[in-house]
Structure formats: structure tokens, C-alpha cells
Amino acid sequence: MRWVLYPIAALFALVILGLATLAAMAFFAWPNLPALDTLTDYRPRVPLRVYTADGHLIGEFGEERRDVVRIAEVPSTLKHAILAAEDERFYEHKGIDPLGLVRAALANLSSGGRGQGASTITMQVARNFFLSREKTYNRKLYEILLALKIEQNLSKDQILELYINQIFLGQRAYGFSAAARAYYGKTLDELTLPESAMLAGLPKAPSAFNPIVNPARAAVRQQYVLRRMLEAGFINQAQYEQALAFATPQQGQRATAAARKTQDIAVPGDYVAEMARQIAVEQFGERAYELGIRIVTTVTRADQEAAYAALRRGVLDYDRRHGYRGPESFVELPAGTVAEELLDEALGEFDDHGDLLAAVVTKASPKEVVVYRRGEEIRITGKGLGFVAPMLAEKAPQSRRVRRGAIVRLRSTDKGGWEIVQLPEVQSALIAIDSHTGAVRALIGGFDFNRNKFNHVTQAVRQPGSSFKPFIFSAALDRNFGPGSVLDDAPLYYPAGVTGSKAWEPKNYDGRYAGPMTLRDGLTRSKNMVSIRLLEQITPEYARGYLSRFGFDPAQNPPYLTMALGAGAATPWQMATGYAVFANGGYRIEPYVVKEIYDGSGRLIARTDPPVAGESAPRVIDERNAWLMDSMMRDVVQRGTATRARVLKRNDLAGKTGTTNDYVDAWFCGYHPDLVTVSWVGHSQPRNLGKGETGGAAALPIWIDYMRSALQGVPEVERPRPDGLILVDNGLGTRQDYHYAEYTPPAPPSSVPDWLREMFGSDSSPAMEAESEAIPPAPVAVTPLPPPAQAPAPVEDRMPKPIRR
Template sequence: MRWVLYPIAALFALAILGAATLAAVSLYAWPNLPSLETLTDYRPRIPLRVYTSDGHLLGEFGEERRDVVRIADVPPVLKQAILAAEDERFYEHPGIDIFGIARAALANLSTGGRGQGASTITMQVARNFFLSREKTFNRKLYEILLALKIERSLSKDQILELYINQIYLGQRAYGFSVAARTYFGKPLEEITLPEAAMLAGLPKAPSAFNPVVNPARAAVRQQYVLRRMKEAGFIDAAALEDALAAPPVGREGAARTAAASVEERADNAYRPTVHGDYVAEMARQIAVEQFGEQAYELGIRIVTTITRKDQEAAYAALREGVTDYDRRHGYRGPEAFATLPEGAVSDEQLDEALGESHDYDDLLVAVVTEASTKEVKVYRRGEHIRIAGSGLRFAAPMLAAKAPQSRRIRRGAIVRIRDLGDKGWEITQLPQVQSALLSLDPNTGAVLALVGGFDFARSKFNHVTQAQRQPGSSFKPFIYSAALEREFWPGSILDDAPLYFPPGTTGSQAWEPKNYDGRFTGPITMRDALVRSKNMVSIRLLQAITPGYAQDYIGRFGFDSAKHPPYLTMALGAGTVTPWEMATGYAVFANGGYRIEPYIVKEIHDAEGRVLARTDPPVAGESAPRVIDERNAWLMDSMMRDVMSRGTGTRARTLKRSDIAGKTGTTNDYVDAWFAGYNPDVVAVSWMGFSQPRNMGRGETGGAAALPIWIDYMRAALESSPQRERPLPQGLSSSRASGRTDYYYAENPLPVAPTPEVPDWLREMFASDSQPVQEAPQEAIPPVAPAQQVQVPRMQMPAPVEERTPVIIRR
């Protein structure tokens, strides 16, 4: 028997020697273990998020999508699923599970592989926070020692909370809270048993088992977790049977899940519901400017002044206005052509033909598989669609046999389609023209809505803040306002007669400005000249008050005087402005004469919800400076209301409001179309043009292209706002010298001579039933490219990020 005892003794000695060696190594390694401060003071990388003022997500920025959730808020069904899948004895072992190690070893010996591991949740926390994933003896030893150290420092619930928030679960989702939104589109507290089981199955192989990348493997893993939950006693047989019989879980239907690209589905899973990309980008720039690259990790929450209702109304109005313009100018043809093999074509080949083409909101990309004048068949993302009847009307010219081959819709053509609901599908196209819309509260400067272009994904250039464009006649009210300060009044009669400036006067080429129709009215009141947008009168007004005075005066409204040279062309809007500046200027008329500063960030919060910064804007009538006389603002408002009732803005009569005022603007060769208008509660400015300035087409004036956008937005913005009339301020006297009752500064002498006598035909123009007037573009004003960057007013931030007391920011 002695020969039997020798091997046993040898093995025992080796075991003692191994244990001693392990103990020695552990004693040496223990002092070198890293500090647990990272765990005890847990600060995960939480992305920067931007919200509307009423709590809707506008944008998210950061490599890691993460929402930190407290263990008390984690649904019990998810805790049970995690324990069943990863560490059933978590609440019983000291950080390492001897029984689990033995069970895994036996299972692996019996299968001859390494199918089961023995890492506890605590060991996974140690690995995720401190170690790499390399499979070496040293790493495993440190993992075990760290697990023991963690268990000595933290409670079980604290460890599980760290695990639930830190673990990577695929599709840029870190933590189970974000994973629930990513895969199922719902908050963590609403997940079901099958969904909890699927989430709990992800840590083993998040890139392989997630339902976006591989729904089949995800389902297999889900079923395994459900069975483990039954074995662990967390659920009974009936619950298991119901969960296994439930339909496949996932954010989207099975067909779409199989068809859509991984990137598209991942992006859609956590995409904001409000179309506020330009706003979110402005807020992101402010955050990075103040916090650097850490802004993407600190969990900063920026609350903007935007409201969801206004932003969605602005987005819809702009898209509709641009689409209407685009349809007026006809179908240009397919975007591109793909070469398709003869005969039958597989969906995979068609997907390849679509290549890197992207959808832009409701303008979806598709490839044509069959085309005739009666019917077009297209394919997109696993779906074959038939388009006929009215859905072909817009594109019909490019279906005809006589259409140029390079623009004809034929097999292999890449086109845009749009779902019209009950009306079916239609062929459409991506507009080339751009547009912008900005609205704000004229009393505080708070921006209510901002859309910087047709589609942010297509062009990130923000036309609201960056596009320096000529304002055309929409700039005339500022010249008229200056004239009121030089003893003019709405009843002043000026001469709408031809003007000619020879080269000796201009210093270059001769300039002979014209009115739109080439005709001249003769004597006309200042009020009616603005209503009818008379160029000659604007020039004569500027001559009278001098360009130098006007250049200095417009600075009161926030304009950069250097961008408006003191020449007579300033009267026709030959300088350059942005919609941001125009809204600032028109707010002065809307609020009775006060200069406000537009701002877009209301508050900035840290990850714990503490207010780091808050904007305290100057308020009209309180802290904002008065920049023009109240009487001036009232008179300008009165004249611009007439623009809406009987002038170039008469389309807005569909709003059926008497408290709206504004002015159209169109530049030379129909390059820029503007409408700037307001009521006492909302100022809105709309603009349309090409990013690289060029002719938009005859007739595309401010009243035709920009005003409809403004009307559609204001219809929604003022829906629940009662009409407000502005009371007559003190210091105005009335007169009928112009043929109607009008007002002037009481201290000014009423100009009678040498004003021409008012003819009868001029009085008739004041009749309320006079015909609407269509504004024309200006003449001989060269367009200006939007190459200059505009500095948007920024918030001043407190220096220490950790500041706990809200900082009031005065502008």
C-alpha cells in the first residue's frame, strides 16, 4: 500500500506548496491593489444632454450612452434575471464563489471545453473598473483579490448598483437603463419578464447576443436566462411558459428589425423626438466652450428656452414652405443611377445599389426596379413599393419618353419617395434651396424656436446665426424709424419719382434704382410708401436724414453698423444681416422700444441636478435699456400693421388677427426672400435662399417664399394667445393733413409746406378695400455670400463646476 500513499503525499505536499505560494503572492499583491475611490466615489461617463424648456430631449452627445439608476429603482424582475444569468449566489458569497468555481470546472471537464466561467458579479465589477480582459493567471489573481477588497468596502446592493450602471450592453449602451431604451424604447421600470431576461443575457457577449445585431442568438440566450430563473426559484413554471410563448421582443417589428441597418436602428433607438438639431448643436458648443471635452462625460444637462410646441411648428412650417417652393420649380430627375444586372435582382443587390444613400426625415431613398408612365416600382430596406396615379404627378415629366436620358426615371434610378398615408406613396426630391426660421419672446429674448436649415443631417450650417445675407426691403422699417426722429411722420408726403445717380456721384458706375413694375406713383405718404414698399421714397428718406445718421441709428437695434456702409443703397437693404440680428431688431418694435438680447440656454445642471448656471435676461420695461422712443415704436407698429392688412403682407390676413405687424424683403435677382414680423408676444423671422447665393426664380419674393412659412408657424404659435392692442402713448398729436387721421410727435411742427397737395387718387389708396400689393426685388444690389461667422451671444459661466449655489447670469 506504500506505493499508493506516496503519490497522495506528493499531491498533498504540492497542494500545501501551491497554497503557500498563492498566499505569499497574495500578501505581496494585496498592498499593490488600486484604491477603490473610483467605486466609492462613482462618477460614470454620462453624456451631455440638451432639453427643451418643457423637458423633451433635443440632443445627446458622448461616446457612452448612460443613465445612472439607483438600486432601489431597479425592477425586481431585472435583478432576478441578472442574478440567475450571472451570479445566483451573489448575496451569499464573499466576492468569489467556490461552489460556482467547482461547478464550472466540472462542467468544463465533462464537455472538454471552457463553456462556463466562474466570475461573480463582484469580480466583473473589479474587471470592468480596474483590469483588462486578457486571460492570464496574474489578471485572474488580481481580479479575485480586488473582488475580496470590494466586498470589504461596499455593500452587496452598492456592488450590484455599480454593475447595473457600468456594464456595456452593446449599441453604445452602458448600463441597463439605457439598454432598455435602446432595445425596447421604454424606461427601465416598464420592462417585462421576457425583456428583462433578454437584457440580462447581454453581458456575456453584448456584441453577439443583442437583438439588433442578431435577434436569433439573442432569443436563444433569453430562453437560457428564463430557464435559469426558474431553476433559481425566481419564477414558476407558468411564468416561464408564458415568457417563452411571448412574441419576440424588440424595439421594432421583426420585418423592420431584419431589414434596417444596424446603425440606423441604433440611432433611432435613442433619438430625440423633437426636431431641434440646430438648437442642440448650439447648446453643445456652449457646453464645450465652458467645460472642454469633459462636457461629454460629466452628465451635464442643458435646459434651453425652446418649447416643443413652437419648435415642432417651426420645423413643420419650414419643411412645408421649402417643399412648396421646390415643387413650384419642377422635378429635376433622379439623384443618381445604379447599374443593376439583367433579369431578377435580389434584395441584397438592391441594398448594395442604394449604397451610402441616407434618408432625410420623411424623404426616403429608394431604387427604381421598374418604370413606365403609368407605374413605378421601387425598393428600399427590404420593402418593394408600387407608385401610381397622383403619386407620379410631380415626377411625370421625367417619365415621358422625350425626357433626357440623364434625367429620366428608369431602372436603377435612385429617387426620393414619401409616404402620404391613405393617399399612398409619391415620388419627390431633396430640395436644393435652404431656409431658416427663428422666433423669440420680444420681452425677454428667450428663443422659442430655431430651425437653421432644411435638414441638419444634410447641412450643419446654421443659417439663423451664420448666414450673412442682404435683408432687402425688410430693412426699411429701421430707416423709417430713423426718419421719425428727424421730424418725419407717417403722413409726410414724399415723391415717388425716378432717381438717377451718375458715375461722378457714385464713384463707379451709374445707378438708376427702380420700383418693381418700373412705374412711379408721384406724391405718396410715408405710411403708404412703406405699405407698398416704394424704393424711391426709401432712398429719398435716407437722403433727407443722411446715411451717416442712419448708420449710427441702426446700432440701437443691435446691428453691426460696419456691415451697413453709409450709402444710399442702405435704404434698400444692401447691407448684411442674419435672421438672429433681424429678430433682435424687430423685437424693439414689438416690445415698445427696448433692446433685448436673444438667448437660447435657460439653465445648466450637473449630473445630480444642481443648477450650475442660470440666465437672467434684461426684460423689456424693467431692466432692458430703452433704445427708441415709445412713440416711435407705436408709429412703426401702426405702419407695419398696415403692411399686413393692405400691403405686401396681405397673405397673413388668413390668420385673422389685427395685432400682427411685419415687413417683406426681397433682394436683387430674387436671391434672398425674407419676412420679419411679430405680435406683442412673439417675434418671428423667416428667410429663404440658396446657401451659395443665386436666383431663386422670378416671382420668388418675400411675400411668396418666406411669408407662407411665417404664417404657418405663427398660426400654431399664437393659437391660444388672445389678441393684444397697443395703447396710444402720450406725446402724440393727430392730424388729417395727409387725407386720413395719423399721428406725429407733439413737440414737432406739423409739416405742411412745401409738401405737395394731396390729390384725390392718393386718398383712395387709404381705403380698406384697396388691392394687395406684391413686393418686388431691389435693383442693382450685388448679392453677398454667407461666408462670415456670426458670434452668437453666450452665457457667462461660473468658474468652478462643483459650485452648488445657482449662479445668476445677468446680460
């Protein structure tokens, strides 16, 4: 028997020696363990988030996605799933689970490796906060010691809360709340039992069990967690079987695909979010991405969605008018049936852009096109091929023909089918602001932020064309003119000796002239000759100084006669600022997009307090001026160049179309008394939009589409006529119109203004002949007469003044 006792005694001695060695190591290591301040004063790296005014997330910036939640906010189903998957005896042990350690040690000895670590949730917290994931015995000792120290200083619920918020779960998601959004587009309390089991299975290997990347392996892990929940008594047999029915790769794919779709159609506020991000970085530096700062903007979800839909519809309608340019690219496909892996690889370089989805053509004929997309074969026939029909014909050039291997874009139709479309080349922008406070209600800076991050609302300095005329007319009202004042709509000619450059012969858009007419009719019908003559009368220098009242930079609007046709430069942001003065009765307000800023603890740290029209905002034009201009621009909508807007069936809308030379820029700037909206269409690098693409044809439909939604349920507003106006006969015997009460009848008109007569050196008039929104090739200097500088080029590398916050 003695020979049996010797090995047992030796083994016992070895165990005692090992324990003594571990105790000695622990004794010396314990004082060197890190302090637990990181845990007791937990300050996770929470990303910068941007929200709409009504609480919807529109942007998130930071390396780590994380939503910090309290343990009381975590549903019991998810807690049970986590415990079943990671540490069933969590609430029973003191930081380490001896049974688990023995089991892992035996498994590792039998396998000759270090495959199992038996880490409890407390040990995982220790590792995530203080240690690496290196699998060494030394690191495991420190992990155990730290776990014991953590258990001495924190309660079980505190430890579990840290784990739930800190653990990495793939898709840049840290913590279960962020993972619920990333994988399912849900909050924690919305998760189902199978979804909770799926998320609980991720900590072991987030990349291997990612339901988006590897749904098959994810489903196996999900089934394991459900089985462990049943064995632990967290769920009953009926719950288990019901959940198991959904724990399949197909169900996992559908659920995560639905979440991605939900995220894809989230509030389209990328340009607004980027503006807010820049403001945060200016204030807080690079730490803005980890302090948990929350920015609340002024935009609303409904307005943003309406603006986004209107802009995309308008741009796609424009694109359809100009025909199909051909597939985006071509890939070589082998003959016969092609494996899905190869087709997926071919599509890998082509991202979806909103509802414009990338697909590869596998078969094409004039009557049917078959495409592949994400495991699905789609057949397009009939009207779905109407747009691309010319490029399906055999005579179509090979480089543009829709054929096998072509990369095309699909878009679902209102009737549930599909049509082939294309990514537009043209850009557009829309901004809507509260006319009384300047709060931005909606802002879309381009067709697709992911294709072009240039913000055309704030950065695109373009020629405004005839949409600039109201500011010239407003200046004239303060110089003894009124809506009923008469000027001649007859041809004009300025020889080179007058312009200081080359001869200029401006035209009306339609090439027709109506003779003497009132300013009201001249603006309503956008008559260029009337605008030029008006600017001659008040002088370009006076008009240029007057423009600063509306927020325009004089440097961008040289004092030339071409100013009358909008040959200066402005951004949509500046145009909205200017039109707000007319809408609110004469007050200058400043648009702003950030409403409030909160720190990581939810404390308000900044709030915008804007000047308000009629209260703290400065008055910049006479109330009568604003009322008269509003009256004239309402006529533009009712019977002028913007009559399309009559489809809205409102009498309180006003505005002005604008088109620049060679159809480069198309504008509509208009408003309801409470809401100013500016829409613009053009190319990022200025070029011709195509014949007939005026402000009324290209930009106005977008404005109408947005305002239809924004003004739904808003009652009509009748602006009361201010005191100090009198009716004056317009001299044409047609009607009377309002003028300032101090109006004095003009002296008999001279054929040529004094300043112009001096330039000619005689009393004779130049050859004068009278809606062009066309801008002449060169500006016309008025005084003095050196060679005039060119009007500011409509380029996009100029930056506007910093946005006031």
C-alpha cells in the same frame, strides 16, 4: 490497496501545494491591489445633455451614453433578469462562487481551452473598473482578489448598482438605463419582461447579441435568460410562456425598429443643441463631454416641432414648384430577382433625412414604380408619381430618368400612401423669440442638420432686402416725419457723376409708380422710390447711426442710398433682435438660447438673467415711434405685401416682407406683441431662387405655418396708444394720421435736397421718374463721393458676434 492510496495522496499533495502557492501569491498581491476610491466615490463618464425648457432631451454629446440610476430605481424584473443571466447566487456568495469556478475549470479542462470564466457580478465589476478582459490565470487571480476586497468594502446593492450603471451593452450605451433608451426608446420602469431579458443577455457579448445587428442570435440569448429566470423562480410558468411568445427575431426587430423611429422623430433641436454644446466647451473644455453637465435651453418642444414642420413643409413646397431634378444616384442591378443583401448594400451609402427615406427602384413605368427599402417592397402609383412624372417618360434623359437601379426618396402622404420626392437644394431658417426677454422659443438653422450643420440663423450674413425698410422709417419718425408724411413714388435716376461709379436707376418691383403717397402706404406697398427719397431726406449717415439702436453692426451697413432697399447685411438672429424693439414698445433685448446649466450632481451652476423690456432693458426708441411703426406694419399684413397672413384671422400681427436682387434671398420678419419670428429662404451659396420667389411667396408661408401653432389659444393683444401723438392731415385730402405732438409742418419741398444739389452744381433736378424689393447692382454713395465700396456680400463664412449668455 496501497497502490490506490498513492495517487490519491499525490493528488491531495498537489492540491495542497496549489492552494499554498495561491495563498502565497495572494499574500504578496493583496497589498498591491488598487484602492477602491473609484468605486466608493463613483464618478462615471456621463455625456453632456441638452434639454428643452420643458424637459425633453434634444442633444447628447460624449463617447459614452450613460444614465446613472440608483438601485432603488431599477425594477425587480430587470434585476432578476440580470441575476439569472449573470450570477444567480450573487446575494449568497462573498464575491466568488466556488461551484461556478469548479464548473468552469472542468469545462475548460475538457475542452482544452479557457472558454468559461465563471465571473460573478462582483468579479465583472472588478474587471470593468481595474483590469483588462485578457483571459490569463494571472489576471483571473487579481480579479478574484479584487472581488473579495470589493465585497469587504461595499454592500451587495452598492456592487449591483455599480454594475448596472457601468457595464457596456452595445450601441455606445453604458449601463442598462442608457441601453433601454438605445434599444427600446424607454426608461427602465417602462421595460417589459421580454425586453428586460433581452438587455440582461447583452453583457456576455454585446456585439453578438445586439438585437439591431443580429436579431436571430439576440432572440436565442433572450430565450435563455427567460428560461434561467424560470429555473431560478423569478417568474412563473405563465409569465415564461407569455414572454417566450415575444422572444423571436421578428419581435425583436419590430421593437428596436419602433425605438429607432421614436428616436428619429424626437425633438428636432440639433441646431439648438449644437449652440449649447459650443457654450459648454467654451466653459469647461473637452471635459464637458464626461462631467454629466445638463444644459436647459429656452426652446420648448411644441415650438420646436411646429417650427421644424413649418420649415420643412415650406421648403418642400418650394422644391415642388421648381420640378424634379432626377434620382440622386444609380446602382447597377443584375437582371431578374435581386437578393435583399445586394439591395441593402446599394442603399447603405444613402441615409434617411427625417421623413425623406432612401429607396432603390426595382421596376419603373409611367403608371407604377416599385422600390425596395429595408426588406420591404413598396409600390407607388397615381398621385404619388405626380412630382416625378416627367422623368418617367421614355423621352426623359437617361441621367435624370426614374428607372431600375435609381436611388429615390419616399415620403408618406397624409392619406397613408407614398410619394416620390427629392432632397431639396434650397435652405431655410426660422427663429422665434420672446419679444420681452429675448428667450429663443424655436430655432431651426437649416433644412437638415445632418446634411448641412451650418446654422443659417446665427451664421448666414445675408442681404435683408425690403424687410430692412422699417428701421429706415423708424429713423425718419425721429426727424419730423410721420406715417402721414407724403413723398413721391416716381422714377429716380442717379447719373455716374453722382454715384461715383455707374448710373443707377432703381425700380419698383412691379415697375409701376403711384405718384405722391404717404409713408404708411409706401411701407405697406413696399415702394422703393418712397424709401429712397425718405433716406435722402434723413441722410444715410444719420440712418446708419440710428441702426445701432436695434443691434445692427454699422460696418455691415455702409451709408449709401441702397441701404433704403436693404443692401446691407444681417443674420436672421439680428433681424429678430431688431424687430423685437417694435414688438415690445421700444426696448432693446438680447436673444439667448441657454436658460440654465447644471453640473453632474444636479447643482445649478449658471443661469441667464436677461434684461426685460419695461424693466431692466434699455429703451432705444420712443414709445410713440414703436407704436407708429407697429401700426404701419400691421397695415402691411392687413392690406400690403403680407396679406397672406390674414389667413390667421388676427389683428395683432405685424411685419415686413423682403426680397433681394435677382430673388437671391426671401424674408419675412414679423411678430405678435409677445413673439417675434423671422423666416428666411435661400441657397447656402447665394444664387437665384427663381422668378416670383419673393419674401411673400417663399418665406411668409413658413412664418404663417409656425405662428398658427405658436399662437393657438393666445388672445389678441390691443396695444394702447401712447400719449404725445396728434392727428395731422396728410395733405392728400384722404385721411389724417398720427404724428409726434411736437411735429412741425415741413417747409415747401425743394425738388432736390441741398446736399444733392451741391453734387450736381446746379439747381436743376436729375431726371426723376417712383414694390420692388430688388437691390441695385452697386451701392449709391451720398457723401463724400469716392468710388463706393460694394455692399457687404451675402456670404456665409462670416461669423456673428458671440451669442450673449
